[in-house]
Amino acid sequence: MINNYCEVTTKTAIDLAYAIRGKNTKEKIELPKYQRNLVWGKQKKEKFIESLKLGFPVGAILLHRQGEKNGVINYLIIDGLQRTTTIFDYLDNTTNYNLTTDLQHCKSELDALIAKLKKYLELDSETLADVIQEYIGSELVSGFEEVKGYSAFQLNKFLSSKYSKALNEKALPLDSLNTEYSNILAKLKEKADIHDIKTPVIEYSGPSENLPDIFTRLNTQGTQLNKYQIYAAMWEKSKIEIRNNNIIELIKKKYEDINEKGLSIGNDENLDIIKDFNIFEYLYGLGKYILTLENEKYKTLFKPETSEDDFQDIESYIFVITNYVYQAYEDDQIVKMENLDKFISKINQNSFENAIIHCIEETYSILAPILTFSLNQNKSKNLTFVPISEIQIISLIVSIFKFKFNKQLKLKTIDKTEYSKLKRNILLYYWFDICDGKWDRSTDTQLIETIRNDRYLKDISLKSWDLLMDKYFNEQLSRRHKERTNISKKDILFLKYLYSNIVSAKSEKSKTNYHIDHIIPVSLLKKKAQNLDSALPISAIGNLCLLNEEINKNKGDKTIQEYLSEIPDSDAKKVSKEFEKFIFLKIENLNGIVRKNISEDNLLEFLTSRHKEMKKVFYDSFEIK
Template sequence: MSYYTIETWTIRDVAKAFNFRDTSTSFTDRKVVIPIFQRGLRWEPKKRSQFIDSLDRGYPFGSLLFAKQEGINKYSVVDGLQRGSTACDYVFNPLAKNNINSVDEEVLDAIRIALFPDNESKSINKKIEEQILSYFYEKKRFDCVDLSDLADIIYDSFPNTEDYRICRTKIKNAISPFYAKRKEKYDNICASSVPIVVYSGPQELLNEIFNRINKNGTPLNDFEIYSATWSHKPILVNNTEVIEKVIKKYWALSDLGYEIDGFDATLMRTKKELTAFEFLFGLGKYWYDKFDCLKVESKNKDDDVNEISFEIVDACINQTKSISNLDKVLQRLNINKLQRRIEESITYVSNAIAVVSSFKGNKRKFNVLHSKYQIISLISFTFREMYDINNLETKKDDWNRKSQIIAKKLLSHYVADIISGEWHDGGAAKVYSFTKERKYLEDISLDRWGSLLDNHYFAQLQNKQNERFTNPVNADCVILNCIYVTLFTASDQLSSQKFDIEHLATKERMKNILNNFNDLKLPICCIANLCYLPEDINRGKKEKTIYEATNLSLPISVIEEKYSFTVEDDLKWITYPYTSEDQTLFVSNYEKFIASRYSKIKARFLEMFK
């Protein structure tokens, strides 16, 4: 039995059906709504422009799949949201910046000559173009454009001595062909035919159809597919901020003129019911705002899925057995209590690693040093140690006794794993392994700390540069934070003072010396050449070393003791007048300097973990 028919619509038909704010649409016209399981708008401006260009060229672009709703002239979009929404945007805003961003040079020349017949300079063309584009952007649609008004605006914007009527006519005549050409393109695109596959079968099959289409077409990520394939059975959610994040997701589409089928913000607030997907979606947004340590993804749009909430919850209660079935596990639990318990674990981990992860640098925002799966692993391990999944009422009996020990071990492994690059690869399976094997309870010996630091340092010695110097990596930041946390006072941490990571043998000084030698490269950016310096001192001295700079805001003895761990003789070699004959001497001097300073760095680092 066939559940579909094929209809032919125009692009204008599609756009009018998508845009529920189109006042020209009558009650009997077709309407397309977005089902609540659909993803948001994912196409970037470049891809949207390419789609419009394909329409203009008459290229085929495939059919759209709509599901007919029983008894009314309404359809749900199953496949084609990106194409349909792009068509809608173009039809109702064809003069937007992404559709028209320049004016033909001959048009600008003709207008310039009309205004200033004797002026051959084309510098004024840019200002004329800005006037034309600004007018188009304001009007948005061709039927709102009046070329006579535009000609008046241009004439009034450029004081001149030409006859108003004659000049105005010349300006209008210059713009008319340009305008007509784009209007013709617009009309042709609007009249383009689109094959529409109309599904009229059982509604319960729509999620499966959506899943299969998007598994084989332009890919959704797994978490977007869960929106369609997971159970839509409602769950009572107490956290109103989570609910508001879900509402903002749907409003992000509604504000663009699209109707979300079955969405009612007032009802959602009143009943406080969400699907499992909606709960985790809102939770991800809520946690992103609440916990700095979870800012490992830059997905800040209202309809972006922050995957980390799905993965944290799965790692805590499902141990990544099959995240595709997580909705069924959630249905059996008190999700409000679960949320609070996981948040306790996140807070505990955040506090445990804060001495290193939140150490004050020159960042105005939280500087995330860890990877997504490393922080998930720490949180899920903590949750499992803190609670029995079958009893979320109270913590495990031995938690209070061992909590301080676990906090110290988490910090140690946090630092060690960043230095070693443990989490550069490995995902959910690795998280499960670390939790199951309770790896975070293992001790790290002083010898292993030394080996970790040595391996990092000696690897950096192979990374040589003479220009385009690399920035400090996360491992460098962690090592420095461990060293300076014992030196910085509470006053340092709480003050408005910022601190820079600086090269003691400064990059500019080293670059200038390296220019004396033929393609010589050295490990300028290794940990042994790095230190923290107060921002005002570092930026005030510019390319000079701390010993060459004058008017420092701190005595040099304080800088040596608290920041550089050097004496003046350590950096005297950088002041020598090297020539092309001195390469061996220069290399030897630098290598001695970093070897000596590395021994100081290493000793101070190991002090933290004795």
């Protein structure tokens, strides 16, 4: 006989909010410890609320009915935490959300106000709606009550201030506009209200031991959770005593933060006395602990440029690193992540934590000459990005672990020559693999093979380098535009490698800024492209160089030859040497090519020539032969 443990119902937004905050006298909703963090960003929250208002399907919230106690039915959220918390966040902080869609339903009220405002201001309904949205999102308003700034008086004050010049510093007459203001505010409050909007809910009343499996099955169907969060459900009952008090405090902080948001954890215990946590909690806390040690340093290593909604916390890396450390520990035998709890239970925690931190520190120090090489226009545009995938960084860290640590998680006696080779190769493979796109669609199998075969101990052949660099340079010639374009992250990374041995440590310490400049000015090539009615490789890597900030600013949009001809002869010789150092060409070699009437053939000839010089400089810098 098939068991039917599920019942489909609906709950209003206000009922859900009250239940999850314990204000509902009939129902209480909690969340299990293996649920993910509250990670939705503002954009996702607003899209979800907009979908609710439009009546679009938003997916059911899955609750586990745990029984009744003192007349209150208790539930656990199995799926839908983000949606549920967004609902009660919106109910509490409606004016923090974009209400433009709701204002579109207030057109008649907006038009009535515009008709009255004509004596003083010329506004259309769209502009007025934007201004009202600006008012609602301002510090003047903190809620839909008059005492929180939501009033005709405050709206009039806001409009008068915004258009003070057009009004000759006079305030709009509140008495004659009060009715129209009040009508708009009342209508907007009505349209923004979601209290009675219903959300589909599935209530599961089956055995609680099925919950981790249900949670895993739900989330393997999509991309809601990353891998470690899926397996976390399987470790719910695997308790260990955590020795590191700093990690314990960070786990407690997570739950305190959740409680502050009005949520409660299922089967909660007194966090002040508990030391037994599960593997999920331990590794989560370890990830957070590592960030407290060298916050900015590790963020540089672990935080790729992503949107707010896609941000990958460091604990994600720690879970996967631990899994592959486990595999290296087992002599490269295939291991299952769901058995990670058994590995953690049998090792010395302190040794394990020190080993992980050591390998992360080593990885950072190897890549630091590139990661810390700052190419900046100003402090707000510091080009210290990390174009690296999660699996690539893990492959580096675990390879170092495998080389340096034994089964007791202690440092081995290592061959220093071999380790120097490993460090050199890691730095080179970092660029080689990013340029080649090796990790763009990486898989677990690829990571396993990289670690098992000790890939980073094997030198990249000269033939492989030639094929890669020639392909890279040829692709540059095919990237054509008629306007200035953003320089790609890959190109910026190559420039960092290219100039890392040219820009001295002394220059870095003196905080000398280096700008990326076009050797043949963009303005000249733009004009040429327009005349030819044909796109050109304006920002090909061969046309890019680094220049001292002061020289670059003084040079402006001139060609190098034009700039040198305008400065005193006493300075020109010194500046010429600086240019030659950074463009890898003699100034006289530019005379026949870099000129105002440059042809497309001249440009391609120049780029091809400089590509060869760049390749030579790169090979010499890193002793590739």
